[in-house]
Amino acid sequence: MSDAYYLQLTEQLRHLIDQNAVHWDGKLPAERALAERFATTRVTLRQALAQLEGEGLIHRSNRRGWFISPARLVYDPTRDAGFNDYVRAQGRQPRTAVLKLETRAHVPAARALGLPDDQPFHHIRRRRYVDDRAVLVESLWVVPERAPELLDIYSGQSLWGLLRERWGHYLANRSIRMVSEALLPIDAEELLVAPGTAGLNINRAILDDQQRPIEYDEEHWLHDSLCISVELSGQQ
Amino acid sequence: MSDAYYLQLTEQLRHLIDQNAVHWDGKLPAERALAERFATTRVTLRQALAQLEGEGLIHRSNRRGWFISPARLVYDPTRDAGFNDYVRAQGRQPRTAVLKLETRAHVPAARALGLPDDQPFHHIRRRRYVDDRAVLVESLWVVPERAPELLDIYSGQSLWGLLRERWGHYLANRSIRMVSEALLPIDAEELLVAPGTAGLNINRAILDDQQRPIEYDEEHWLHDSLCISVELSGQQ
DNA sequence: GCAAACTTCTGGTCTATACCAATTAGCCGG
DNA sequence: CCGGCTAATTGGTATAGACCAGAAGTTTGC
Numbered sequence: 450m451s452d453a454y455y456l457q458l459t460e461q462l463r464h465l466i467d468q469n470a471v472h473w474d475g476k477l478p479a480e481r482a483l484a485e486r487f488a489t490t491r492v493t494l495r496q497a498l499a500q501l502e503g504e505g506l507i508h509r510s511n512r513r514g515w516f517i518s519p520a521r522l523v524y525d526p527t528r529d530a531g532f533n534d535y536v537r538a539q540g541r542q543p544r545t546a547v548l549k550l551e552t553r554a555h556v557p558a559a560r561a562l563g564l565p566d567d568q569p570f571h572h573i574r575r576r577r578y579v580d581d582r583a584v585l586v587e588s589l590w591v592v593p594e595r596a597p598e599l600l601d602i603y604s605g606q607s608l609w610g611l612l613r614e615r616w617g618h619y620l621a622n623r624s625i626r627m628v629s630e631a632l633l634p635i636d637a638e639e640l641l642v643a644p645g646t647a648g649l650n651i652n653r654a655i656l657d658d659q660q661r662p663i664e665y666d667e668e669h670w671l672h673d674s675l676c677i678s679v680e681l682s683g684q685q
Numbered sequence: 686m687s688d689a690y691y692l693q694l695t696e697q698l699r700h701l702i703d704q705n706a707v708h709w710d711g712k713l714p715a716e717r718a719l720a721e722r723f724a725t726t727r728v729t730l731r732q733a734l735a736q737l738e739g740e741g742l743i744h745r746s747n748r749r750g751w752f753i754s755p756a757r758l759v760y761d762p763t764r765d766a767g768f769n770d771y772v773r774a775q776g777r778q779p780r781t782a783v784l785k786l787e788t789r790a791h792v793p794a795a796r797a798l799g800l801p802d803d804q805p806f807h808h809i810r811r812r813r814y815v816d817d818r819a820v821l822v823e824s825l826w827v828v829p830e831r832a833p834e835l836l837d838i839y840s841g842q843s844l845w846g847l848l849r850e851r852w853g854h855y856l857a858n859r860s861i862r863m864v865s866e867a868l869l870p871i872d873a874e875e876l877l878v879a880p881g882t883a884g885l886n887i888n889r890a891i892l893d894d895q896q897r898p899i900e901y902d903e904e905h906w907l908h909d910s911l912c913i914s915v916e917l918s919g920q921q
Numbered sequence: 922g923c924a925a926a927c928t929t930c931t932g933g934t935c936t937a938t939a940c941c942a943a944t945t946a947g948c949c950g951g
Numbered sequence: 952c953c954g955g956c957t958a959a960t961t962g963g964t965a966t967a968g969a970c971c972a973g974a975a976g977t978t979t980g981c
Contacts, residue, residue, distance in 0.1 A: 479960075490936055495962090496934080504867045505866070512963070514962075625913075630739070645736045645739055673865070689964065715930075726965070728964095729964080745932075750931070879932090
């Protein structure tokens with residue numbers, strides 16, 4: 450059982466990573482080189498790498514190779530700090546790239562917010578980075594009545610900040626769902642990873658303090674870049 | 686890109702599952718049979734199955750075969766409903782098996798609760814089922830002063846209920862952490878799955894309303910059996 | 922009639938090899 | 952020195968076959 454060779458390989462690779470992380474600038478040697486070094490085939494070697502990938506210790510970027518994964522970002526979905534804020538609070542560098550801006554209907558968003566299926570939304574799709582590594586892609590669907598000229602002025606800043614400062618919306622009621630997933634080819638491509646890479650899907654439906662629907666969003670995170678943390682007190 | 690054969694296979698298997706789920710009692714045909722049916726090798730076929738496994742659509746049990754995964758259990762870590770309660774509330778059957786009862790020190794628990802490293806705990810290890818499928822193993826470390834004779838009377842019931850009713854402890858402050866993981870061989874074995882299977886690790890440190898440490902626990906869930914759901918209102 | 926022993930089937934692991942496409946590195950010419 | 956082309960490298964995908972150990976089903980023996 451535990452004597453499977455690929456599991457031994459996993460341990461050896463783990464040590465290799467612990468000891469020499471500095472020298473490599475985070476990149477592991479090529480698969481063929483590692484396979485030869487450990488006297489095995491690429492298939493078995495890849496099985497060991499996949500194990501470490503599942504643990505979140507390493508990841509692969511597109512076809513460029515295997516890299517040591519940076520520390521996970523700690524994220525509390527119950528708090529209202531924006532992405533930029535909590536990334537910086539952890540001493541790291543956030544970045545956002547806007548991929549799409551359009552206005553159209555979207556059934557899942559409508560359903561989540563209790564609106565008719567043909568309700569149009571301002572749709573923003575963006576990719577977000579931590580220290581120049583793409584860690585998530587997300588789509589946001591904002592009810593146009595709440596932020597009419599959103600698409601004209603949006604350029605990657607904090608959406609919640611914008612909603613609060615420009616339109617005076619306070620996000621009072623949130624319904625959050627999280628499930629593990631395998632990234633679909635389309636999401637995987639935008640994150641520069643292989644299709645089927647493990648991910649974490651986070652959906653949010655947000656209403657204001659008068660129960661009016663504001664926005665719905667879907668985030669697709671790389672599974673190894675996130676640590677959900679929730680602090681609760683006082684209730685029972 | 687998307688024309689990889691294993692991805693086409695994934696789609697065909699998906700349809701197969703959608704259409705015939707009833708006939709199979711949830712079990713898919715043998716890998717060799719499927720490989721022949723789709724005119725490919727087991728290696729490629731398994732790659733397609735792994736994709737569906739990552740999505741949470743199917744899973745494998747031990748060496749018995751591939752099975753269609755039941756619906757995910759919806760779980761709100763911010764609420765205090767016990768496992769038995771919320772499983773039943775979703776029309777399903779909970780079950781608990783106690784794997785170990787002992788008293789000993791445990792450094793991670795001590796650290797999480799702010800106690801000295803050699804602090805002894807009542808340690809309970811248990812496996813929990815939904816509709817007779819093992820979905821998680823967990824270890825709990827309870828501060829002995831809060832529940833002295835716990836190990837003598839514990840037999841699989843709700844721990845929180847016991848703490849509340851017998852010792853009058855109210856769980857007021859919780860610190861929860863969730864990260865994706867690959868199940869270690871020891872946890873995988875207890876869940877009857879292959880080592881490296883994707884899992885979700887949930888840790889909790891719990892104090893009472895006077896900030897006294899009560900317990901710390903580590904849960905290891907099968908990734909496909911859980912949907913985290915959080916409902917928040919009123920705050921900003 | 923039932924438990925033990927045996928056989929078959931199944932997934933888990935592994936070897937060896939091959940081709941493709943994307944990336945990267947190197948070369949070359951302007 | 953820079954930009955564009957080419958060749959080498961790399962990960963992604965796939966074939967074909969093999970052995971093992973655990974699970975399941977069948978037969979045997981009492």
